[in-house]
Amino acid sequence: MRAKLVQNCEDWRWGSAYRRIHGTAKQKKLLEPTPVKLPENYIDWINSSEASEELDNIRQSVNKSIPYGRDDWVERMVAKHHLETTLRNVGRPKKN
Numbered sequence: 001m002r003a004k005l006v007q008n009c010e011d012w013r014w015g016s017a018y019r020r021i022h023g024t025a026k027q028k029k030l031l032e033p034t035p036v037k038l039p040e041n042y043i044d045w046i047n048s049s050e051a052s053e054e055l056d057n058i059r060q061s062v063n064k065s066i067p068y069g070r071d072d073w074v075e076r077m078v079a080k081h082h083l084e085t086t087l088r089n090v091g092r093p094k095k096n
Contacts, residue, residue: 001047007044019048 001009022043027090036084039045050058061068066086067077078084 008043010043017043 001007001012004075006012009015010021012018058068060066064086065083067074067081067083069077078087082096
């Protein structure tokens, strides 16, 4: 949708939303079960745009392999899985 290739997420034939909504039983079997139940308004939810700040957080999470979620959960996952280096900036720390 962001690239303006389709009007709605579920229109992209190669995406999971298409398979989840329009796919055959065989195609739906290829999807992994979701870790949490999808919202009742799933179609509206996937077609709504993310806030700019939220999108930046998602991109940072993907690019730096930082867990994505609420701050307290991220802190717990970073500590549990020793991901402290993912929170640091790239390169040497600047001298004071």
